[in-house]
Amino acid sequence: MRPFVAWLLASFAVGCAAPAPRDPLPSWNDTAPKKTVIDFVTRVTTAGGSDFVAPSERIATFDNDGTLWAEQPIYFQFLFALDRVKTLASQHPEWRAKEPFASLVGGDLKAALAGGHQAIEEALATSHSGMTTEEFARTVKEWLATARHPKTQQPFTRMVYTPMLELLDYLRANGFKTFIVSGGGVEFIRAFAEEAYKIPPEQVVGSVGKERFEMRDATPVILKMPGVDFIDDGPGKPVGIQRFIGRRPIAAFGNSDGDLQMLQWTCSGSGARLCLYVHHTDGDREWAYDRASSIGKLDQGLDAARVKHWTVVDMKTDWARIFAFEPK
């Protein structure tokens, strides 16, 4: 019995000692970016320290596509628009002779996109207007519940990055208010952000389509109209932050040149700041792309990060796990 008792006592002693602090970012390797993040959070939350920031000022903004979830082979919102066009085609016989609809319905994405920006805008307008905001949110939710990613066959809401979910939780546990600031449509992102990221609708900033309030048989509705009122991308991101949030963030996270101005705005404020780029370097587990990519191009941003000493996450090296569905 003696050895067992000794073991038992030892176990209790271990059990009663102060537990080792739980790693807040278990999917991050112990490389420089993880240390930078934890050091920053420790400094701004240490009461009495020279870098302490009041909780109300702990605003963190996250790009969505390519930063919180994947964006290849093309923005998921665009895949939603394509599926909507196919679904609606039976009600629009005239589309058989009209581009980009004819090619889209026939499954020829390349031909459909030959019309360039205008073709994309027509497809987006068709799928994103002509209904109430509540009908639109329902449509997005139904699509997300059934659609699958063309490469991984996973639901799109599982294409979120586990390390970034941990980072969101870690920041919130330290008194941060976390916002999405995305070039994507605000109504599209709000349809899943609360469930996928624990970010409520009122903390999602995005591009904004035209909307109109009207009475329908004595019931008020808000209608989504064709046309865009605000593009929350590039220099639009700091403007969107000012407009919707009204405070300058102290931490900002992005992955492309479209996030450059958000990072510039965030990190030119006084006091401790954290600007971080996610660099897509893992062609096996995710995708590898940067300066030459048409989706999520990261070129000027990569240069700026070097000059400004911003943090750059090398997905291949710095993340132990990217997606929750990866084999362990």
Added chain:
Amino acid sequence: MRPFVAWLLASFAVGCAAPAPRDPLPSWNDTAPKKTVIDFVTRVTTAGGSDFVAPSERIATFDNDGTLWAEQPIYFQFLFALDRVKTLASQHPEWRAKEPFASLVGGDLKAALAGGHQAIEEALATSHSGMTTEEFARTVKEWLATARHPKTQQPFTRMVYTPMLELLDYLRANGFKTFIVSGGGVEFIRAFAEEAYKIPPEQVVGSVGKERFEMRDATPVILKMPGVDFIDDGPGKPVGIQRFIGRRPIAAFGNSDGDLQMLQWTCSGSGARLCLYVHHTDGDREWAYDRASSIGKLDQGLDAARVKHWTVVDMKTDWARIFAFEPK
């Protein structure tokens, strides 16, 4: 000693009994509106009750001018604009020959306003553009620290309604997130909302001026430009709510026809709802105005409130105290 001991024991007994629940709305008389408000909050917060609402859905929206603070003899933001024009006049000798500036600087408000909407817009554009967002916020704060209301001689931030401050606190103590949804300029309101109402910048929705991000000597700034991008008034209020908050409120508070659509939108949702109009009926302690007023006109709204059984606060009858500076 005996009576004293008895008194002492009795005092302790009283001290130890469950305290009477503190009145959450002490500046409200015990008339119908107070009962309606408390009944609504009790119902939506009673777990297991048929009217229970999850905390994340407890969104309450408040108009500002005439609902949270006074709006007579004219919107305070306009008085700020007038003072700015006077301050800036020395840098603009050309204004001596240009309306509405010449009359404004000369103190002839009536002559200045003879130019109608265009004159007002010119005065607003001059005082609300051509500077960075940070410079503008500083200017508003400096003005609020020194300017006085023409009738009461009080700082404008003391022209807030004590019963509404109690209501904001009461709702927040019951898990509500409180938002301002105002026709006023969002940057103007944010400059004082946190201190005056405990409402942080990211929970202020208002009219939005044009803004531009640019680099100034390698430092990023956001410039306020002439022109308006979004008017958060009338049918713009539900659109602003959808755009900035992304959820339909379950409670809304206003005082004019400009709030009508916000109340319609709020109270046409399903489940328990509270729509409340503040009716300015006290010409002694505040101002008395409604259907015929050019500022804060309440006409259609008063009819709608009757038909829809919304709550109408009669300031004279229902509020025991309006301003904190009133003699007790």
